[in-house]
Amino acid sequence: MREPRTLSRTGGLIVVLSGPSGVGKDTLLQYFLKTTPGCVRLVTCTTRPPRPDEQHGVDYEFVSVEEFRRMQEAGELLESAEVFGHSYGSPRRFVEEQTARGLDVILRIDVQGGVSVRKAAPEAVLVFLAPPSLEELERRLKGRNTETEESLRRRLAEARREMKAASEYDYLIIHDSTERAAEDLRAILRAEHLRIVKTS
Numbered sequence: 334m335r336e337p338r339t340l341s342r343t344g345g346l347i348v349v350l351s352g353p354s355g356v357g358k359d360t361l362l363q364y365f366l367k368t369t370p371g372c373v374r375l376v377t378c379t380t381r382p383p384r385p386d387e388q389h390g391v392d393y394e395f396v397s398v399e400e401f402r403r404m405q406e407a408g409e410l411l412e413s414a415e416v417f418g419h420s421y422g423s424p425r426r427f428v429e430e431q432t433a434r435g436l437d438v439i440l441r442i443d444v445q446g447g448v449s450v451r452k453a454a455p456e457a458v459l460v461f462l463a464p465p466s467l468e469e470l471e472r473r474l475k476g477r478n479t480e481t482e483e484s485l486r487r488r489l490a491e492a493r494r495e496m497k498a499a500s501e502y503d504y505l506i507i508h509d510s511t512e513r514a515a516e517d518l519r520a521i522l523r524a525e526h527l528r529i530v531k532t533s
Contacts, residue, residue, distance in 0.1 A: 345371075345432035346525055347454050348439045349447040349502075350518075352462030353492030355474040357508050358441050361462065365439075365515045372437045372522070375427055378404070381419035394424070412442070412449035417487075421446065428454075437522055444498045451501075458525050459502040460518065465509045467492065 352358050362374055378394035380401050389395050396404075401420050404410050413422035423440050431438045440450060450457050464470040470492055474485055499505055506517045 345435050346437040346522060347428060347432060347450065347457040348372075348437055348522065349450050349457055349459045350439055350441050350462060351444050351447045351459070351495070351502070352508070353464070353470060353495045354488045355470050355492075356462050356464050357473070357511070357514075358462055361508060361511055361514050361518070362439065362441060364511050365518055368515060369519055369522075371435070372439060373431055375423055375438050375440045377421055377423055377440070377442060378410075379419055379421045381421075411440075411453050412446045414443060414445040414449065416443055416445070423450070444495045444501075448498075448501060458504070458521065460504045460506060460521060461499040461502040462506050462508050462514070463496065463499065464492075465507055467496075 350358060350362065366372055366374060376390060376392075376394055378396050378401065380396060380398050381393070383389065383393070383395050387393065398420070401413075401422065404422060404424075405413055409425055410422035411425045411428055413420060415421075421442065423442060423446065428438050428440075440446070442450070444461075447459050451459060464473070467489065471485070471489060474488060504521050506514050506521075508514045
């Protein structure tokens with residue numbers, strides 16, 4: 334029986350970063366991308382209306398429901414999901430173009446989307462960002478001053494559900510310090526680039 338050949342990884346990584354609302358995904362990514370060359374963030378498209386501090390093309394690509402459905406039907410989305418009544422999706426072309434250039438593409442998406450990416454791209458690296466505790470997560474959500482009591486309860490319930498789904502991911506990072514979490518994420522990417530890819 335022939336021994337499998339070993340090859341080094343070529344091209345960039347597809348990296349999924351998920352975690353409950355309020356865990357600090359944007360804070361981590363903003364710091365990480367400033368301090369880590371060779372990585373880019375995918376700008377997700379969504380049918381959700383922009384918040385006052387959000388910019389089109391920077392935070393999200395804000396699209397109509399009709400345009401989103403067209404992209405789905407045309408196969409232009411690597412994954413798509415419904416979250417709190419709005420649609421979110423990851424444009425496929427950007428991921429393919431950037432990884433072909435050797436850049437690592439980070440997809441900041443929810444657990445449902447992460448599982449979909451794993452099906453569409455089995456080589457993707459799934460990283461779950463968790464709070465030190467649910468009590469700390471609640472404190473952070475309240476600190477944003479954007480949640481009603483009802484939406485806060487809903488987000489905490491969703492957080493508990495998402496935490497249970499973390500076992501489907503490859504890595505877990507506890508976000509108690511942005512600098513430490515960024516170093517953990519860099520270590521994951523370094524390890525994945527050093528992984529031996531076996532082919533028969």
